[in-house]
Amino acid sequence: MPLAVIVWGLATSAAEPPPPALHARPPEPLPQTKPAPLPGALSAIEAAYSERAGSVLLQFGYDQFGAEPPRRDGSGGVQADYTLGPGDELLVTLRGQKSSSKRHIIDAAGLLTADDVRPVVAQGLTLADLRAQLANAVTASFPDTEVYVSVTEIRRIGVLVTGAVARPGRQDVGAFATLIDALTAAGGVTRAGSLRRIRLFHAQTAGDVPSTGLPVDLYDLFMTGDGASAGIRLRDGDRIFVPPLGPTVALAGPLKRPGVYELPPDQDRLPAAAARDMAGGFLRPGAHRALRYAIGPNGEELAEELADADATRLSDGDLLLMAPRREDRRGDLRLDGHVLRPGPRALERTPSITALVSAADLGPSPYLPFAVLASTRPGGRARVLQPVDLGAVLNGRDRRTLAENDVLYVLGADDVDFLTSEPVLELLRGAREPAPDACRGLVVLARALTAQPDGPLSSGPQARAAAGLTGGRTPCPPLFDAVPDLLVFALEHASLLMGGVPRPGFYPSAGRGSATELAIAAGGPEAGPYDDPPSIGGAAQRRPAGAGSILEPDTPVYELIGHARRPGVRPLAGVATLRDALSGGDALRRDVYPLLGVIERFDRRTLSHRLLPFSPQEVASGQANRALADGDRVRLLSITEVRSLTSLSDKDGKP
Structure with a gap:
């Protein structure tokens, strides 16, 4: 625990410092996309095609008209060849x-x-x-x-707009107005109107031969910007007619612009390749499957997989569904979790687990005894989780070969701390359902406990021991929300450390380490309470830390840390009080700060920290004393450390 945090905690009388920030990769935000329209906002033809396709399909081109009518034309840009008229x-x-x-x-x-x-x-x-x-x-x-x-x-001219527009009638537009300006002034073409069969009738004088009108296809303008007829300047008295919507086809799937498209004028069939080009082409290159749904003579819908999609011609009412022939990813694997650069890696460059991850790839607080390798079972599609000793990988003892689509998940300290959090302990005590806002990992854990009421997680020794613990209300790490099976898998491979470490609780391992190695990974001392007495040969025996085991220290210990002559772990036997620990000339240095020391005590039942201040000077002189408990950490401060902290605090308090 950092020295500054301890002093701050004493100053504010906090029982425990705030939990460290999460190191696991946060979930990626979703891209900001335009929300799909509500079913009530769809036109009749859009709703019909969308229901058949199973996804929302909108008619092309109708969003090109502005919602507001065009502003009045000013005089800017009037050239010398402008023809004048009444009203200018x-x-x-x-x-x-x-x-x-x-x-x-x-x-x-x-x-x-x-x-x-x-x-x-x-x-x-x-x-x-x-x-x-x-x-x-x-x-x-x-x-x-x-x-x-x-x-x-410039003068205003009157143009009559009729047919399928939002506001039919005479429109007052500028002398420079084009057909698009007049349609926009009329509120745009409704989705029941045609964009490809519009007729423009120029004003005629007496004696002129009646005109059938100039055909205008707005698809040329909206798709390529080359709509010459749509840019014709209008004259006073012109008329525009928008007929009802013509024959249509729809395209769905991985296209750049899926939607409903109107067939060209004077055509009742359209090559599928041309329809695909109208939809902008495929989102990704490669071979695609094409499935056409056509309406039969009796109204039935007929499905046909097209062998030659480019040569097939679509007719009115056809729905063309496109899908890639293959969407799997080849030749890659992933590194995820508590790493600096999560994401895919090329299998060719990382054929083994030692090539996939190194110490330089890890986040600031990795958990080395346990990682998870997710692989695909040979001959099937099921995913299999395997425990991995990350420490063995880093020192080269585990060189297993990796396969395509493998994922290695690295856990951080916060991920492991969550295994002993209150939301997890509540489920282990018998709660039937997690909180409504619980992450997906807790939901999967609740489901696993319900499915196996007699299993080790539900009624085993660990579950009974955890029933008396009280954890913190820490948020669920993003890794357990993104990959919910990891929470249950980690608990199934965890040992329950009941003491000798700063934070007793569940600590998973790959099953190859000892209790001492697990305690060290949990923040305990290297020479600590999980070493058995020496054997006949004189070497310390190390207890295995298997999944489902409950580990308690063999002998009560305390640890002297900070500004001491000989810091380290010592047996509590024969040293029952703080005065016993600090007596003698091998405990206190000459420049120890006499007014403040700290006992860091962890309550195994409530899983909470307490900071107990004392005065080394009063303890050494016999004026004060305090009983020590198993697992206490006695921290001594130097005068230099205290001066640096107080000077830093004074600087922060200046305006």
Whole structure:
């Protein structure tokens, strides 16, 4: 436990420092995609195709019209070849013998009447021609006077829009307006209208031959931007007619633009390759399967897998479902969990587990006795979890060969701490269901306990021992939410350490280590309470740490740490009090801080830390004393350490 955390904890009277931040990889956020429309927002044809395809399919092109009507056209960009007409507003400026600057509107008769100047017929003239004629008229009345003419606001024209539009009727648009502008002013084409069979009728004078209208296909504009007919400038009195929707086909699957498409004008069949091009092509290259659903003569739907999808021709009502022939990934495996760079690796470069992971790949607090290798069972698709001794992998003792699609999950300290958290202990005590907001790992654990009520996790010795423990309310690590089977698998391979480590609880292992090695991984001392007495040969015997075992220290111990002459683990026998531990000349250094020391005590029943302050000076002089307990850690501070902490605190408190 860091020294600064201990001092801060004493200053705020905290019983336990806050849990460390999670090191496991957080879940990736979902990409920000446009939500699918509600079923009520779909048109009738969209709803019909979507129900057949099993996914939402929208009609192409109808979202191209703006929701707001176009703004009034200004005068910017009016060139000298612009043809004037009634309603155009002009700014006429005179400089010379007569000076003035006024706005004038060409009247209904096509005349421009400026002050003290004879009227000029402006209708039908270009802006350049009007400038010349107005200059002649001004010169006749006011010699040595220059004339400047500009268009301040262009005239409005009336266009009649009928058919399948949101607001049919006469639309007031600018003189530069095109067919798209008029349709937008009318609220756009409704989804019951055609985008490919629109007719434009130009205004006709008396005696003109009746016109059948100019056909306009908006697909050219919306797909390639080359809709020449859609960009034709409208004239006053033009008419636009939007007929009902024509024949349609739909495409679904891994396409860039799946949806419902209208067949071209004068065509009742469309090659599947052309339909696929309208949908933008495939999201990924490679061979694809094509399944066509056609409506039969009696209304039945007929499915047909197309051998040659490009040559097949689609007709009205056909639904074409595309799917890749293969979607599996070849030649890779993954490293995940408490690592710096999780993700896929090439099997060719990492054929063995030692090549897949090294010490440089691990996060800041890896748990070495236990990792999990997920593999695919040969000849099947079932995933099999195998325990891995990560320490043996790092020192080269485990060189097993890896296979395609293998995943190695590395656990961190926070992942292991969660095994003894209150949500897990509640389920082990017999709770039937996890909390409503529980992660997927807890849900799988509850299901496993219910399925095996007589199993070791439900009623074994570990479960009975864990019933008296109290864990912390720590959040579920992201790894157990992403891979829920890992929580149950880790508990099935865990030993229950009841003491001798800073945080007693469940600690999984691959089954090859000893109790001492497991205690060291749990933060205990290297020479600690899990070493048996020496054998006849003089070597210490190490107890195995098997899955499902309950391990308790053989002898009560305490640990002297910090600014002591000889820090380390000592047996508690014969040293019942703090005074006994600090007596003699081998405990306290000369520059030990006399006013504050700390006993770090862990309660095995409640799984909580307590920080007990004492004064080394008072203990050494016999003025104070305190009884020690098994697993206590006695921390001594130096004067230099305390001075550095207080100076740092003073700097933080300055404004």
